[in-house]
Amino acid sequence: MSKNYDIAIVGGGNAGLNLAKRLTQSNAPNKIIVIEPIAAINKQANWCSWHNEESLKKNSSSIKGIWDKWRIIDQNNVIEHSSLHYKYACIDAAKYLSEIENFLIARDVEILRDKVQLISAKDNKKEIICESTTINATHVYDSRPPEIKENSLKQHFYGIEIELESGVKNHESVTLMDFRADQRSGLHFIYALPFNDSRIFVESTVISENIKPKSWYKKMIIQWLENQNLTYKTIISEENGVISQVLQDNRHAKIHQIGSRGGATRLASGYAFHNINNQIKLLSENIDANNYNVPDVMSNFLINMDLIFNRVLINNPSLSVDLFIKMAKSLSGDQFSEFMLNKANFKIWCKVIMRMPKTPFLKESIKIFLD
Ligand SMILES: Cc1cc2nc3c(=O)[nH]c(=O)nc-3n(C[C@H](O)[C@H](O)[C@H](O)COP(=O)(O)OP(=O)(O)OC[C@H]3O[C@@H](n4cnc5c(N)ncnc54)[C@H](O)[C@@H]3O)c2cc1C
Numbered sequence: 001m002s003k004n005y006d007i008a009i010v011g012g013g014n015a016g017l018n019l020a021k022r023l024t025q026s027n028a029p030n031k032i033i034v035i036e037p038i039a040a041i042n043k044q045a046n047w048c049s050w051h052n053e054e055s056l057k058k059n060s061s062s063i064k065g066i067w068d069k070w071r072i073i074d075q076n077n078v079i080e081h082s083s084l085h086y087k088y089a090c091i092d093a094a095k096y097l098s099e100i101e102n103f104l105i106a107r108d109v110e111i112l113r114d115k116v117q118l119i120s121a122k123d124n125k126k127e128i129i130c131e132s133t134t135i136n137a138t139h140v141y142d143s144r145p146p147e148i149k150e151n152s153l154k155q156h157f158y159g160i161e162i163e164l165e166s167g168v169k170n171h172e173s174v175t176l177m178d179f180r181a182d183q184r185s186g187l188h189f190i191y192a193l194p195f196n197d198s199r200i201f202v203e204s205t206v207i208s209e210n211i212k213p214k215s216w217y218k219k220m221i222i223q224w225l226e227n228q229n230l231t232y233k234t235i236i237s238e239e240n241g242v243i244s245q246v247l248q249d250n251r252h253a254k255i256h257q258i259g260s261r262g263g264a265t266r267l268a269s270g271y272a273f274h275n276i277n278n279q280i281k282l283l284s285e286n287i288d289a290n291n292y293n294v295p296d297v298m299s300n301f302l303i304n305m306d307l308i309f310n311r312v313l314i315n316n317p318s319l320s321v322d323l324f325i326k327m328a329k330s331l332s333g334d335q336f337s338e339f340m341l342n343k344a345n346f347k348i349w350c351k352v353i354m355r356m357p358k359t360p361f362l363k364e365s366i367k368i369f370l371d
Contacts, residue, residue: 005033007287008128008137010116012036013043014093015143015259015276017100022284024107030287033110033137035130040097045239046159046193046201047093048174049273050086050337062096063089065195069173072328074321075180080173081333086341088174090193090201091273116144121254139292141283143259148244151209153314155270158217158240159191159203162232167197179321180227181220185212187313187320190224200230203239207313207320211242243270245310247303256294258283264297266342267306274341302342304368305349311364312356319357330355 009016012034066089069082114130128135171194178190186208193201204217248263264275275297282295330351
């Protein structure tokens with residue numbers, strides 16, 4: 001026999017678990033269920049972003065590393081930023097999600113370890129068919145990862161956390177993008193988080209339409225380590241992922257969509273952490289006021305600017321590295337952090353736009369306007 005709930009949350013990642021947590025703290029008399037096949041402790045990932053003091057404090061128990069500086073590098077430039085108001089920090093996803101999961105378990109929120117196969121809307125109820133059971137709910141929030149289409153723009157990556165034989169020279173600074181890497185398969189950069197002088201996370205990231213085999217990224221990482229005169233002793237963990245850089249159009253979806261599936265990932269950067277938390281905060285406020293719709297967290301202006309940027313990248317590969325270098329050069333550390341956190345004001349946008357090559361941007365803007 002199927003069970004009935006007021007709210008069913010499909011997927012217990014950052015969006016799903018945070019929504020469940022906020023609902024337990026709200027006034028709404030909601031009977032909630034979270035359907036998630038994997039326990040939080042098994043979700044190994046590094047979630048990084050810029051954080052202000054308040055956010056660092058709030059997430060302190062799951063923060064794995066904090067850095068004052070970050071660098072963007074190509075053959076001719078090393079641009080190093082630091083900010084008065086923001087630091088770059090890495091959250092241990094398994095720890096962060098486990099804390100929320102334990103909070104929910106302590107409050108008797110039901111977490112069903114199952115995989116959803118189908119969600120259908122029937123009159124005012126939604127039916128969720130899982131592998132082992134069926135759930136009925138008045139409202140469903142779906143946070144399963146969005147579908148990644150084969151020939152679409154994506155950010156794909158593979159990284160390893162390693163113990164080194166030799167020490168890292170500069171472990172105060174994160175390498176956000178080191179473009180001194182093979183550029184033949186798309187825009188490619190190495191990302192490195194030095195946790196201390198003997199432990200580093202190194203990732204090879206490509207922005208293109210086609211995913212590479214794991215061995216390819218690994219070869220790129222090893223090449224980069226050799227160029228830095230770093231030799232690794234042991235691989236502690238690995239991480240890989242694919243983030244769609246295509247707009248998630250949810251305007252006609254019958255089922256509410258949240259998190260990355262609900263358009264909370266920044267299209268030009270792949271960063272999602274703060275957008276998701278903001279989306280869930282606003283949604284739970286809506287639910288408290290009896291409005292079950294998911295609010296937009298990104299303005300149309302921001303979405304369109306990111307779409308234009310991505311199209312310039314894909315259609316002008318020879319300009320790609322230079323675009324990031326010019327953007328980084330045009331901004332101070334504070335401005336760069338605000339730009340990445342969707343907090344850029346008019347002045348910051350003007351600075352970025354002024355440094356961009358005008359013809360390809362104008363061409364792609366017109367194409368998007370006509371679409
Ligand atoms: C490896 C990786 C690293 C990332 N690093 C960063 C970063 O550093 N900074 C940043 O801002 N963003 C990062 N991102 C973007 C990332 O997508 C978000 O930060 C965040 O994890 C998305 O949260 P979410 O809740 O939308 O989705 P997810 O966290 O992906 O949660 C979706 C959940 O749905 C569950 N699920 C899947 N299928 C089913 C099913 N059939 N039935 C039920 N449940 C299902 C999954 O198990 C998962 O727990 C990263 C993404 C990946 C993949």
